[in-house]
Amino acid sequence: MMMGPRRKAEPVQVVKQRRDATLNALVDGVPYIRYLGITFERKGDELTAVLPFSEKLIGNPLLPAIHGGVTAAFLEVTAIITLSWTFLWDDVESGNINTDQLRDEGLPRLPKTIDFSTDYLRSGLPRDAYARARINRSGRRYSSVHVEAWQDNRERLFAQATGHFLMPQRRD
Amino acid sequence: MSAKIKLARQFIEAIPHSRILGMRLKDLGEGFAVIEMPYSEDLIGDPETKVIHGGAVSALMDTCCGAAALGHPSNLGSTATIDLRIDYMRAAVPGQTIVARAECYHVTRSVAFVRASAMDDDRDHPVATATGAFTMEGK
Numbered sequence: 001m002m003m004g005p006r007r008k009a010e011p012v013q014v015v016k017q018r019r020d021a022t023l024n025a026l027v028d029g030v031p032y033i034r035y036l037g038i039t040f041e042r043k044g045d046e047l048t049a050v051l052p053f054s055e056k057l058i059g060n061p062l063l064p065a066i067h068g069g070v071t072a073a074f075l076e077v078t079a080i081i082t083l084s085w086t087f088l089w090d091d092v093e094s095g096n097i098n099t100d101q102l103r104d105e106g107l108p109r110l111p112k113t114i115d116f117s118t119d120y121l122r123s124g125l126p127r128d129a130y131a132r133a134r135i136n137r138s139g140r141r142y143s144s145v146h147v148e149a150w151q152d153n154r155e156r157l158f159a160q161a162t163g164h165f166l167m168p169q170r171r172d
Numbered sequence: 173m174s175a176k177i178k179l180a181r182q183f184i185e186a187i188p189h190s191r192i193l194g195m196r197l198k199d200l201g202e203g204f205a206v207i208e209m210p211y212s213e214d215l216i217g218d219p220e221t222k223v224i225h226g227g228a229v230s231a232l233m234d235t236c237c238g239a240a241a242l243g244h245p246s247n248l249g250s251t252a253t254i255d256l257r258i259d260y261m262r263a264a265v266p267g268q269t270i271v272a273r274a275e276c277y278h279v280t281r282s283v284a285f286v287r288a289s290a291m292d293d294d295r296d297h298p299v300a301t302a303t304g305a306f307t308m309e310g311k
Contacts, residue, residue, distance in 0.1 A: 031216040032225035058188040059235075060252075067189035068253040069234040073227025110218055113226040117257035 021099045022092050025107050026084055036070065038077055045089055049078040051129040066124030071149065075131055075161040076116050079145040082133035083111050083165055109168035111143065116163035124158050125151055141167055180242045190235045193228065197239065203276035205239035207232060210269045222266040229270065230258055233288050233302040236272040241284040241306040244276050248309040251284065256304035264299045268292040281310035
């Protein structure tokens with residue numbers, strides 16, 4: 001049973017527009033993400049990073065296989081964007097972050113990587129790769145994030161990583 | 173320069189992604205390698221400070237550690253990363269070239285244990301260090 005007055009639900013387009021504008025501002029602002037060609041797909045608050053295959057990502061031309069450094073970078077980008085996205089989510093939902101403000105003031109600072117450890121489980125094939133991050137601990141100063149990456153089959157990971165991050169302090 | 177080192181050098185210099193990042197192999201010997209990567213605006217990870225992305229440093233570290241494993245006398249000609257951990261000590265100064273130096277500190281028939289550090293112009297304080305395990309194609 002609902003008691004008392006309740007804020008009227010916002011139209012779905014308004015909510016979607018604000019979420020997508022925030023995500024785009026996060027991703028488009030970083031030259032290295034654009035350089036590797038990484039994009040993000042969003043379903044509600046869940047993000048999936050996509051790394052479309054390109055010749056410039058090759059590390060071993062004989063196989064060919066994706067460069068291990070590209071794989072590590074892809075996982076680290078996924079961790080940082082997911083962490084920032086989660087950090088901003090409440091402000092996006094409450095409307096504290098709006099599209100005009102994003103354009104004028106930019107976004108809060110990004111988390112800084114303290115350490116990042118990548119396991120290479122299979123060689124990266126010459127095709128698109130996907131990754132999702134899970135935040136295992138999110139504190140005021142430090143966060144711990146695990147990332148999984150796969151290509152054709154979600155159950156067959158080609159890499160996984162764990163990283164620790166120093167969180168940005170909120171601008172008041 | 174031994175024929176083996178020469179071959180390893182050719183292989184490393186042909187890696188498409190390393191070439192695109194502008195990496196240059198400065199030195200390669202028996203179980204060690206030195207590779208530098210010039211600053212580029214494409215590699216920026218923090219638009220506000222212009223500091224390069226940790227991922228670009230990872231690519232440099234992975235290439236350098238792999239080169240050290242490939243250059244080791246008991247490696248018969250190929251290597252792959254098993255795992256690689258990077259510790260980020262400080263932000264690299266924007267505009268400065270980053271130099272990585274890697275060495276195999278222990279090798280078995282099937283694994284090379286490698287560590288590396290990366291510096292900008294301040295050679296006394298590393299930007300990042302790395303430790304990793306690489307496959308060895310042993311006898």
